[in-house]
Every structure is written in C-alpha cells, then in structure tokens.
Amino acid sequence: DAGVIQSPRHEVTEMGQEVTLRCKPISGHDYLFWYRQTMMRGLELLIYFNNNVPIDDSGMPEDRFSAKMPNASFSTLKIQPSEPRDSAVYFCASSLALGLYYNEQFFGPGTRLTVL
C-alpha cells in the first residue's frame, strides 16, 4: 500500500476563495482523521470518521470548515471562504481501529495551505 495520500501538497490561495483538500486513507482502515498543525496550537484534531460516518466534528473551528467522506477511499476537507488565519499544514491520518490495539495512526504527507 502506498500509505495515506493527500493532495495537493501545497496550496496558495487568496482570502475568500474556496479550498478543498483531499485524502485517500490506507485500504482497509476504518478510521480517518483530519488534523491541523500550527506552531501555536500543535496538532489539532478537526474531525474523524468511522466507516465513512463523521463521529466527532467538535474540533472544526468554524462553519467555514466542512468535511465529507463519500466512500471508504476518499475524504475531503473544505474551507469556504478561506481566511489568512487558516494558513497551516493539514494532515489526514487513518487507522485500522480505535481501541487499545491496532490503533496506530498513519499520517499522510500533509497539505501546506497558505491563504494570502
């Protein structure tokens, strides 16, 4: 398996534009996570899915953020409209399970988002 795949790797956009980040988890993994990483806040969990169903989106900062997982092999994180403070590295991760075992999270390479 190629691991978790994210696209694009870098995104530069202007304030007010819509941004869509994409993720393909490892095949067979039941859990998918979206994180945002900044120097100030570290790794923040935004939302996670189990079998394509969103379980907890309490980390989504505002209504401008939305995430979907239409099938087991694809998820998107959308920001509309984008703002400069959204600039960060966004990671997608997946894991086989969430209990005490088989819960290692495999991270994608991340998308570095810059909003001008």
Next chain:
Amino acid sequence: GENVEQHPSTLSVQEGDSAVIKCTYSDSASNYFPWYKQELGKRPQLIIDIRSNVGEKKDQRIAVTLNKTAKHFSLHITETQPEDSAVYFCAAKDSGNTPLVFGKGTRLSVIA
C-alpha cells in the same frame, strides 16, 4: 475529556547526551501512551508506545516510562544523534473508541 501537557516545548542537547521529554495527562482512564516523531517537513510517525500494564519499555536508544499514580510518562533518548532532531509528540487515550489526544510537541535539536 483528556488533556495532555508536554514539556519542554524546545530542547537542545549536545550529540551523545541524553534527552528527556515529559508529559502529564488528566484522565485516569487513559491506558495507552504513544510517541510520534516528526522530522522537519515530514509527517508524524509512531516510534514507540506503552500501555498501562507496564512501567517501562525500551527500543534500542529510546525508552518510555509510565507512572500511572502520578499520571505522567516520559520519553528518554540516550546517546543522541543529529538524526534524532525532530518534533516529538506524546499522546494518550483510553481503551474505548476515543481518539488520541496529543501534546503540543517538543522540538529537539541535537547539536553536533
């Protein structure tokens, strides 16, 4: 919910010296404590973990210790090398279907 505090936020050591990173957690139900390493410009990757039925675990130059009574756990790196330079994240969770809660990370610099 769980809260994980990590210290220090930055750490510089001379090559060959030891480095220790400490984390505390708040939820006594937590019983799984992994450590992730993130090299510059790369993704976080699991390097070692410990479950609450053991107090210490070693893997070559790295070791983790856990004190459940005090609710803290630590990462120890001995004989540090330049390739150990990275950001290290601790995390904690319980045995249920709850996600990991990460600390804010420690930036370790190993000076040659």
